[in-house]
Structure formats: structure tokens, C-alpha cells
Amino acid sequence: MRVIKLSKENLFPFLEVISEKTGLWAPVRKPNSGHVFKEIDDFAQIDLDYTRTILPPKKIFLPPSFNMFKASKNNYEEDFSHVSPKILFGIHPCDIHGLLIMDRFYSYVFDDPYYSKARDNTLILGHSCWPDENCLCKSTNTHIVEEGYDLFFTDLKDSYLVWIGSSKGDDLIRVKAELFDENIAEKDIQNFIQWREERDEAFQTEINFSAMPDLMELKYNDTLWEKLGDACLACGSCTNVCPTCNCYNVHDKPALGEDSSQIVRCWDACTLENYSEVAGGENFRKKRSDRLKLWYTHKLQAYISKYGKPSCVGCGRCIATCPVDINVKTVAHTLDGDKVDSFWNRFHEEVRK
Amino acid sequence: MSVEKNELNPNNPFLPEPARIVRMYPLTDDVKFFQVRIADMEKALAFKYCVGQFAMLSVLGAGEAPFSISSTPSRPGLLEFCIRKAGTVTEALFKLKENDLIGIRGPYGNGFPVEKIKGKDVLIVMGGLGVAPLRSVLLYCLDNRDQFRRVILLHGAKKPSEMIFREEFLDLKQREDLECYLAVDEDDTKEWKENVGVVTTLFPKINDINPENTFSLVCGPPVMYKFVLKELVKLNIPKDQILMTLERRMKCGVGKCGHCAIDYIYTCLDGPVFTYWDIIHMRELI
Amino acid sequence: MNQEKLKIGIYELTGCAGDALLILDCEKELIDIFNAVDIQSFLMAKSDNIEGELDVALVEGSVTTEKEIEELKDIRKRAKLVVALGLCATVGGIQARFGDREEWEENYKKVYGDIDMTHTRPVQSKPIDEYIEVDYYLPGCPIEKEQFLNFFTRFLKGNPPEKSQNPVCVTCKYNENDCLLKKGVLCLGPVTSDGCGSICINHNLPCIGCWGPLDVANRTAEFYLLQEKGYDVEEIKKKMANFSGTKIAEFFKKVGKEKR
Numbered sequence: 065m066r067v068i069k070l071s072k073e074n075l076f077p078f079l080e081v082i083s084e085k086t087g088l089w090a091p092v093r094k095p096n097s098g099h100v101f102k103e104i105d106d107f108a109q110i111d112l113d114y115t116r117t118i119l120p121p122k123k124i125f126l127p128p129s130f131n132m133f134k135a136s137k138n139n140y141e142e143d144f145s146h147v148s149p150k151i152l153f154g155i156h157p158c159d160i161h162g163l164l165i166m167d168r169f170y171s172y173v174f175d176d177p178y179y180s181k182a183r184d185n186t187l188i189l190g191h192s193c194w195p196d197e198n199c200l201c202k203s204t205n206t207h208i209v210e211e212g213y214d215l216f217f218t219d220l221k222d223s224y225l226v227w228i229g230s231s232k233g234d235d236l237i238r239v240k241a242e243l244f245d246e247n248i249a250e251k252d253i254q255n256f257i258q259w260r261e262e263r264d265e266a267f268q269t270e271i272n273f274s275a276m277p278d279l280m281e282l283k284y285n286d287t288l289w290e291k292l293g294d295a296c297l298a299c300g301s302c303t304n305v306c307p308t309c310n311c312y313n314v315h316d317k318p319a320l321g322e323d324s325s326q327i328v329r330c331w332d333a334c335t336l337e338n339y340s341e342v343a344g345g346e347n348f349r350k351k352r353s354d355r356l357k358l359w360y361t362h363k364l365q366a367y368i369s370k371y372g373k374p375s376c377v378g379c380g381r382c383i384a385t386c387p388v389d390i391n392v393k394t395v396a397h398t399l400d401g402d403k404v405d406s407f408w409n410r411f412h413e414e415v416r417k
Numbered sequence: 418m419s420v421e422k423n424e425l426n427p428n429n430p431f432l433p434e435p436a437r438i439v440r441m442y443p444l445t446d447d448v449k450f451f452q453v454r455i456a457d458m459e460k461a462l463a464f465k466y467c468v469g470q471f472a473m474l475s476v477l478g479a480g481e482a483p484f485s486i487s488s489t490p491s492r493p494g495l496l497e498f499c500i501r502k503a504g505t506v507t508e509a510l511f512k513l514k515e516n517d518l519i520g521i522r523g524p525y526g527n528g529f530p531v532e533k534i535k536g537k538d539v540l541i542v543m544g545g546l547g548v549a550p551l552r553s554v555l556l557y558c559l560d561n562r563d564q565f566r567r568v569i570l571l572h573g574a575k576k577p578s579e580m581i582f583r584e585e586f587l588d589l590k591q592r593e594d595l596e597c598y599l600a601v602d603e604d605d606t607k608e609w610k611e612n613v614g615v616v617t618t619l620f621p622k623i624n625d626i627n628p629e630n631t632f633s634l635v636c637g638p639p640v641m642y643k644f645v646l647k648e649l650v651k652l653n654i655p656k657d658q659i660l661m662t663l664e665r666r667m668k669c670g671v672g673k674c675g676h677c678a679i680d681y682i683y684t685c686l687d688g689p690v691f692t693y694w695d696i697i698h699m700r701e702l703i
Numbered sequence: 704m705n706q707e708k709l710k711i712g713i714y715e716l717t718g719c720a721g722d723a724l725l726i727l728d729c730e731k732e733l734i735d736i737f738n739a740v741d742i743q744s745f746l747m748a749k750s751d752n753i754e755g756e757l758d759v760a761l762v763e764g765s766v767t768t769e770k771e772i773e774e775l776k777d778i779r780k781r782a783k784l785v786v787a788l789g790l791c792a793t794v795g796g797i798q799a800r801f802g803d804r805e806e807w808e809e810n811y812k813k814v815y816g817d818i819d820m821t822h823t824r825p826v827q828s829k830p831i832d833e834y835i836e837v838d839y840y841l842p843g844c845p846i847e848k849e850q851f852l853n854f855f856t857r858f859l860k861g862n863p864p865e866k867s868q869n870p871v872c873v874t875c876k877y878n879e880n881d882c883l884l885k886k887g888v889l890c891l892g893p894v895t896s897d898g899c900g901s902i903c904i905n906h907n908l909p910c911i912g913c914w915g916p917l918d919v920a921n922r923t924a925e926f927y928l929l930q931e932k933g934y935d936v937e938e939i940k941k942k943m944a945n946f947s948g949t950k951i952a953e954f955f956k957k958v959g960k961e962k963r
Contacts, residue, residue, distance in 0.1 A: 137518045140520070316480040365681070
């Protein structure tokens with residue numbers, strides 16, 4: 065790993081050069097709404113002062129809906145039109161960890177070419193961030209990154225320290241090497257240490273993830289799940305905004321004038337009513353509480369048991385999104401024995417009880 | 418993870434391969450038999466699978482669904498499926514005719530651990546459409562009869578007319594190297610010469626089970642499992658030698674779409690064959 | 704297709720005719736539609752209509768007169784399959800929001816006085832499944848092109864349409880909108896059928912529920928959440944009732960009674 069320096073005024077000139085032939089995606093603020101990753105046509109749109117985008121970067125690799133192939137009776141024509149060379153700039157450590165989990169998932173046993181082709185065509189330019197009250201990445205140990213990026217920019221007020229994480233990242237630097245400074249001064253190192261200490265102290269929320277697999281097991285039949293199920297609106301938002309949720313559905317959309325179909329792949333969510341319906345109409349997770357239990361088994365138990373770390377990357381999107389406060393924070397804290405302030409808790413106390 | 422990758426299109430496991438329906442005929446009122454050959458002859462002959470695996474079949478305009486392979490790899494070239502009409506894809510399959518084209522992907526799933534079962538007694542218990550995956554095992558055992566010790570088959574159906582492959586099984590009773598017992602819950606024909614009663618009533622007919630040396634393979638409707646498992650445990654067959662194959666909704670078959678997830682198990686990769694221990698250990702399996 | 708073309712009839716009862724209009728608005732596909740099926744009756748599009756046996760009848764609008772009841776029953780007799788097209792046919796429309804018979808009669812008197820209707824007698828607005836059996840429902844106000852074409856094409860090729868039970872929130876998140884409910888806005892996204900493309904929320908306006916109530920929705924939680932956000936019980940009920948027609952009458956009977 066090599067670290068170099070870039071003064072702030074050189075950032076846009078650098079981005080301009082490297083995005084000449086490649087689409088640049090970066091965080092942008094939507095009017096009246098939060099931030100989103102968007103293809104940039106004007107650098108002034110880029111807003112690096114953001115905590116989390118509404119949807120995680122998974123949408124760039126596997127859009128909510130895309131064509132997998134065109135099917136006719138005796139021929140299948142692959143469609144990779146969602147894949148194009150991209151540079152994803154401004155992605156935070158939690159989301160880089162999300163991609164690392166996706167990488168493992170989509171290459172496990174069978175390689176998913178729709179993901180891997182898009183991934184291979186995208187350069188990851190990470191950016192440091194500052195936690196708000198919903199950031200859990202220190203607890204998930206995803207507030208720092210050691211892999212999964214081509215370049216990583218740490219913002220030290222006047223300049224960036226730029227980590228070069230891959231050979232492709234190194235190539236990018238060489239396109240306009242004169243913009244960078246190879247010499248890191250002692251003061252830069254001091255600044256970095258200070259930034260890191262202050263950032264680490266800025267976290268306001270802590271979750272004991274290592275306790276979760278056992279607690280999930282012990283509280284499998286806890287009334288908590290019924291309380292959550294009672295309040296859950298089954299809107300699917302927690303799933304859609306989660307950087308590590310990957311479920312999808314496939315639709316056969318026949319063409320009107322000819323004997324062919326578009327085979328369309330679109331995001332699905334285990335928290336939605338239809339998810340566990342089998343042929344013939346039987347639904348074996350009809351209850352919202354059962355569906356939530358599956359979701360939390362995946363986030364708080366399964367992955368930890370299998371790989372020693374949660375599949376939650378601590379981005380806080382479920383906290384920022386769920387209108388009834390069913391999220392990793394309230395659920396984990398409740399499992400850990402705390403009484404949390406949440407709509408689902410109040411709903412149970414005031415209405416259901 | 419024991420999944421052996423033999424996909425037809427290694428660069429894109431989601432891409433089906435055209436296959437032709439060679440034969441199709443009804444087995445019961447709502448179950449049809451399909452014999453299918455992959456249109457590309459080279460691929461048809463290269464298609465390798467093991468007993469207990471499944472394939473994804475698709476009908477243009479209707480969609481795709483998983484189906485157990487009912488034929489045995491010991492008879493290559495043709496693939497067979499027993500399919501019950503249950504949803505959009507199966508309804509579309511039922512409307513097709515011989516010589517029509519469908520799409521096929523696979524084979525997927527872990528299948529039965531045949532190598533472990535070799536040299537042991539095999540006790541197959543099936544009910545209803547449980548025949549679909551277990552016929553594959555049965556035919557495999559019969560084709561390689563010298564590799565297995567006792568082969569015992571218990572098969573139950575509601576009525577004689579609902580017994581899938583009824584004639585095939587009645588013929589099998591003639592074989593001396595197979596202990597074959599058939600039962601129907603209710604005989605509405607008055608011509609049924611075999612047993613009447615649920616499939617568990619057949620257990621007393623099996624003599625001298627050597628539990629340590631027996632593998633039991635079970636598949637049937639959910640109600641059947643509870644009672645059959647009780648009998649098998651009574652026979653002292655170790656829980657990890659009781660194997661069951663389960664059905665779940667799947668959209669991909671390759672561990673990506675998430676629909677068959679149970680706890681952190683994907684039925685399509687880690688199953689569809691599970692041991693009784695897996696079932697006790699993981700909630701939601703049955 | 705080697706068999707004979709499917710015979711289709713498109714009918715409009717009481718409503719704005721927006722769904723029938725939407726079919727005609729499928730400009731690019733219109734020739735393919737008319738080529739693929741035999742449109743026997745479609746008052747908005749043609750005058751040589753034949754009222755005979757049908758394979759499929761697409762019925763738009765709610766039932767508001769005795770004459771319409773007769774028409775509808777006749778369509779059912781002639782058609783192998785009946786599809787409810789749009790909000791009014793599926794739930795009864797805005798005109799069915801006064802679920803209570805007495806309230807309806809009172810309102811009717813207020814507007815029309817004691818006029819004697821000679822042409823036909825009006826009845827309280829109801830969705831078509833109050834009178835006949837319906838095979839498929841296409842919600843929407845109006846329906847969407849893609850939804851209609853997908854239904855039509857699947858159907859044409861002999862396959863049933865794919866049923867969706869998603870709320871508006873699903874598409875709303877795909878479109879990357881902040882949750883308005885979370886911000887305290889009276890948004891009906893979670894209790895409303897998806898399909899509109901979350902068009903209102905995309906423009907920072909809350910969902911008013913115009914695609915009709917989602918039958919699997921958790922309306923009780925939505926109701927109390929809105930109350931907690933400071934909305935008045937009557938206001939929430941009014942908003943929820945606007946596009947729900949007769950479909951969630953049971954909910955209105957029960958809601959509020961759970962409380963201690």
C-alpha cells in the first residue's frame with residue numbers, strides 16, 4: 065500500500081482527467097431529499113459532505129430492475145447493457161465493506177456474471193467520513209478499510225491523503241501524477257492521527273455484535289418478534305436500503321409482436337408479503353414477525369457464525385429509513401436487554417397490550 | 418459444500434439451454450411425466466448429474482421453476498421429471514406437446530451422498546409426489562444393484578389412482594432383489610391387492626433392520642414426515658443416516674436469489690437433501 | 704398464434720374513462736394490440752361494436768345505476784373472464800367513499816333533491832365484484848401502460864398475470880426518495896398498491912392512496928403511527944377512505960377500538 069498527498073484544489077482537475085472516457089458516479093444531494101449516487105455531468109453537483117446515500121452503491125452494480133437475457137424458443141441472448149465502465153467516487157468505508165460482502169456472496173460456488181462484470185468495470189474511489197448518531201460502523205469494525213478500493217481519500221481539511229489500493233488505482237494516479245505529492249510530511253501524519261482519534265471518539269452508538277448469534281438463538285421465541293411484526297409496515301425499505309441485502313425476483317415479460325420474452329431481474333425483499341409464497345399460492349412466512357426474524361437472522365447471526373463478522377456493515381440506513389423504528393440498533397439493543405425508545409415499543413405498550 | 422458444478426453454460430449459470438420434450442403423458446389426474454432431451458446433442462450427452470439433484474425448467478412467456486430430476490444418471494441422454502400442476506409454470510408445461518421446446522438449467526443442489534450409501538442397506542420411504550426425487554435413487558440402486566446391500570421401498574399414496582408410477586412399482590414387486598411394499602390410504606377401486614393404510618403401516622413388514630448399516634431416504638408431503646421420522650427413530654437409524662429432500666421456492670438455483678433461504682442455509686446449494694439432524698438443528702426446515 | 708384470435712370487450716361504467724383512454728394511449732403498441740386480438744366492443748375507440756360471446760371483458764368504472772348492474776351481469780354471462788380495470792372497478796372509486804348507506808342517501812338528496820330519475824335509478828357506488836365474480840384485478844388511477852401491456856401480453860400467450868402485493872414504498876425506494884412518513888408527513892405509501900411509479904413522492908408530495916388499498920397492508924400500525932405524528936383521527940380516516948371505496952370498511956369499524 066502506498067500513500068500520497070493531493071491538495072484539495074487538485075481534486076476536480078484529477079477527477080476531470082480520469083473521467084474523460086469513463087462515467088463518474090458520486091454523491092449528489094437530491095432536492096428536498098437525501099443524497100444519492102448519480103452519474104456526474106457537472107462537478108459542482110458533487111457533495112462530499114454527506115453521511116449516507118438513500119440507496120447503497122449496490123444499485124450501480126445490480127440496478128433495481130434490469131434485463132438478464134432475451135429468450136425465444138430456441139435461443140437465449142445475454143444482455144449486459146447495465147454494465148459500462150464506471151468510476152465510483154466518494155464511497156464510504158461501510159459501503160466498501162458492503163461490496164466486499166457482495167463480492168464473496170456473488171462468487172460463492174457459482175459466479176454471477178451480472179454482478180462480477182459490472183464490478184470488474186468499476187473503479188472504487190473511497191472517501192473518509194464523519195459519523196452521525198446512527199452510524200454503527202465502529203461496532204461492526206467497518207469504519208476502516210484495508211481492501212476493496214482502488215484509491216481511498218482521507219479528508220484532512222486542506223488536503224487529502226490518498227491510499228493506493230490496487231494496480232488500477234496506481235494507473236489512475238499516473239494519468240496525472242504531477243497533481244500529487246509523494247512526500248508526506250511529519251505534520252500530515254500528525255494530522256491524520258489526530259483526525260482518526262477524533263473520528264473514533266465521535267461515534268455515539270455501540271452494539272455488541274459478537275453477542276448477537278447467541279442472543280438470537282436464545283431469544284428465537286421471544287415476544288420481541290411479535291411486537292416487531294405488529295408494527296412492521298412490510299414496506300421492504302430496510303431490505304432495499306441495506307448494502308448487503310441481495311434477494312431478487314425474476315419476471316418473464318413477453319414481447320407483444322413476437323415470440324420472445326425479456327427475462328427481467330428485479331430486487332426483492334424478504335420482508336415483503338409475497339416473498340415466501342410457493343407455487344400454488346402457499347406462503348410459509350405469512351407472518352411479518354417470521355419474515356423479520358429471517359432478516360435479523362441473516363444480519364445478526366448467520367454471517368457472524370459463518371465468517372466471524374456480521375453482514376451488517378453499520379451504515380445506519382435501516383435506522384434512517386424505517387418509519388416504525390425497526391432497525392439494527394433498536395433490535396440489537398433489545399436483544400441485549402435494553403429498553404429502547406421506538407414506535408414499535410410504544411405501539412405495543414399503548415395499543416396492543 | 419459438496420456442490421459439483423456441471424452447469425450447461427459455465428459462463429452464465431442463469432442462461433437456459435433449449436431442450437425438447439421427447440415424451441409426456443399423465444401419471445395421475447394432476448401429475449404428468451416429462452421426458453426431455455437437451456437439443457444440443459453434445460451437451461445432452463455431457464450433462465452429468467447425481468441422484469437427488471434438480472434442474473430449472475422454463476417455458477417461454479410463463480417463467481421458470483425448479484424440478485427434481487426423476488431419471489437416473491446411470492441412463493444418460495434423457496432427463497425425466499414428474500410434475501404436478503401447481504402454478505403458472507407447471508400449468509404452462511402441461512399445455513405443451515411432445516416435440517415442443519423448453520429451457521433447462523442445471524443440475525443444481527447437493528443430491529444424495531451416493532458414495533456414502535454404497536455398501537449399505539437402503540430404505541426408501543416415499544409418499545405422493547415424493548416419488549419425483551426418490552425414483553432417481555431407486556433406479557440408480559437397481560441399475561447398480563451389486564453396490565448396495567438390501568434395497569427396501571415403502572411407497573404410499575392416497576388412492577390407487579393417485580399412486581404415481583403405480584404399474585412400474587407393481588412390476589418391481591416381482592424382483593427378488595428388492596423389498597417393495599405399497600400402500601394406499603383408501604381403496605376406492607376395490608381391486609387393490611396391496612396394503613390399505615398410511616405408509617407407516619408398512620414398517621412392521623420390514624424384518625431385521627440393521628440400523629447402523631442403513632441409510633433411509635425420505636420424501637413426501639409435510640404431514641408424512643412427522644410419522645415416518647418417528648418410525649425411523651424407533652428403528653434406531655442414526656439421525657445423520659436419515660436423509661430427506663425438501664422443496665422450496667427458488668428463482669435461481671445457484672444461491673443468489675435468496676428465496677430458498679432458511680436460517681443461513683440456501684436450500685439450492687446446501688440442500689435439497691438434508692439429514693434429520695439438519696432438520697432438528699435448523700428451524701423452519703419442515 | 705394459430706388458433707382464433709381472442710375476443711375482447713372493453714367496457715366503461717361510472718368513472719372518468721381514464722383506463723380505456725390509457726389503452727388507446729399505448730400508441731406504439733396499438734397496432735400490435737389490435738392485430739393480436741379481436742376487439743369486439745370498445746365504445747371509446749370504435750362504433751361497429753358487437754355484443755356477443757367474449758373471451759375476456761375488461762371493465763372499467765364502478766357500478767352506480769340499476770342499468771349498469773344489468774349491463775355488468777350481461778357482460779359476465781357473455782365473457783369467459785372478467786378483468787376489473789382501474790380503481791373504480793376494483794374498489795368502487797372515490798364515489799364509493801361514503802360506505803354508509805344512510806350517509807350516501809343524505810348526500811344524494813343534498814345534491815339532487817327529489818328529482819325522479821326516469822332513465823335509470825341510481826344506486827350507491829360499488830366495485831364490480833359486489834355484483835359479479837371477477838377473475839383478475841388491475842388497480843390504478845389510471846392504470847399504467849407497462850402494467851397493462853404486461854398483463855395483456857402474458858394473457859395473450861396463455862399465462863396468468865403475475866400478482867404483486869407490494870406497497871408503493873418498494874418503487875419509492877428504488878426511486879431514492881426519503882421516507883415522507885419518517886419525516887412526519889401523512890403519506891399512504893405503505894398501505895397502497897404499488898404500480899404508479901411512486902410519482903407523487905418523486906415530486907415531494909405524499910401518497911394519497913389513489914391505486915387503492917393494498918389488501919395485505921398493516922393499516923393499524925400506519926393509523927397509530929400517523930396519530931403519533933400528530934394527525935387527527937378523523938383526518939387520517941378521511942385520507943384513508945378517499946380511494947379505498949368499499950374495501951376496508953371492516954378496518955374502519957375496528958380501528959380505534961384496540962386502545963385501552
